[in-house]
Amino acid sequence: MQRQKILVLYTANSALDSPVIGWSVYDGTGQTRPMAGDQDEPPYRTGVDALKDGWRLIQAAQLLPHARGAEFDLAYLKYEFFFEQLVEVKP
Amino acid sequence: MTHLPLLNAQQMAQFVARGFLRLDGVVPEALNGQFLQEMGEIAPPVPGRGLMRTYGEMLAKAGVPEVAAGTPLDQAYEDGSALAKLVQLPVVAGAIRSLVGEDPIFDHHFLHVTFPPAYHEASGGENVSQHTHQDSTIDPRTAFDIQIMYYPHAVTREMGGTRFVPGTHLRRVSEVALGRYQNIRGQQHMVCEPGTLLFIHSGIWHGGGINLSDRTRTMFKIRINPNPRSSRTQVRQFDVSTLVPQNQQRPIFYVKGPLPPSVEQTLMTPEPWFEQDTGRLEFLNRIRLWRYLTDDPTYDADYWLTRVENLAEV
DSSP: OEEEEEEEEEESSSSTTSBEEEEEEEETTSSOOOOTTSOSSOSOSBHHHHHHTTOEEEEEOOOOOOOTTOTTOOOSOSOEEEEEEEEEOOO | OOOSOOOOHHHHHHHHHHSEEEETTOSOHHHHHHHHHHHOOOOOOOTTOOHHHHHHHHHHHSSOOOOOTTOBGGGTSOTTSHHHHHHHSHHHHHHHHHHHOSSOEEEEEEEEEEOOHHHHHHHTOOOOOOOOBOSSSOOOOSSOOEEEEEEOSOBOGGGOOEEEETTOTTOOOOGGGGTTOOEETTOEEOOBOTTEEEEEETTOEEEEOOOOSSSOEEEEEEEEEOOTTSSSTTTTOSOGGGOOOOOSOOOOSOOSSOOOOOHHHHHTOOOTTOOTTHHHHHHHHHHHHHHHHHTOTTOOSTTHHHHHTOOTTO
């Protein structure tokens, strides 16, 4: 039986080999309980380092044009990459 | 002319750039003691008893008044109470005056208590940190509210502390929509001595840390608005005599070494989490906030706004 682990990396620009500035982990195996504020240093220096460690990229943020009149508005982190690992667990 | 100790230009620039002002150990020990005494005892954990029930009973018993939103701050607390004394401390009153101006308005307050593992075990709930969020709701104003976070007792790292991300306050987000972000480079945790105050811009991203110690953690928060009926609201309320006239722009990009400390240097210092492109937009937004607070619509730092406001085609 397999369960999914999710790693979300936020990078400094849209390149997967740019530095990681934010990160989250969600563990579907239940073996760990990651949560907000649990780690002050990123698990990987870049997104590519996560690939090298066996994480599979499953989604990347789109690059969208800037709405006229709102070019300087900032909201959510822009460069978001979702990775997964499938982990074997005992039934 | 006020006799309050106002924030200077450098402190204001720090607040504009990073969205917080931390004052360590400024509340006297006797006042911390009075506050904790007025808050009262917190009932010990009882097996099978829900944490929300414990919390509700604690709030009902605590010596914190119910205050109508929109009350003038100077009428919010009974004279002689710990909270009245807190907002009247010169260092506190001076910071409030500098940041939100004359006759500020009480918005709301809350007694935040974070419980150690024994309470969660007894109630059957999960002990987990709070998702990162921005308080209230989407706020498109240039004007801002402040929140004072008061730590009446020492907070260790094991106790969690308030987590916040410096420099996030100018982002227009919708409360806990950003809860997906667990960790952001440069995040800070409020580990502090008793009597520490954290003044935050109302837009700062923050959340309560998980308490893994063996005692409860108490933090009291007061949200304060500028008064729209005051003649000068938030504008030029800090010690403007400390502003250094800006005769020309600094050299940019090609510089032969570090530039000296200045308001510009503070406004142009990035946070570790800044994206490479939007980090520049953060600079623009900081300059706009500085223009507002100094009432100087032509102010610029490192040419960012001058360049995009040069409408040569017109």
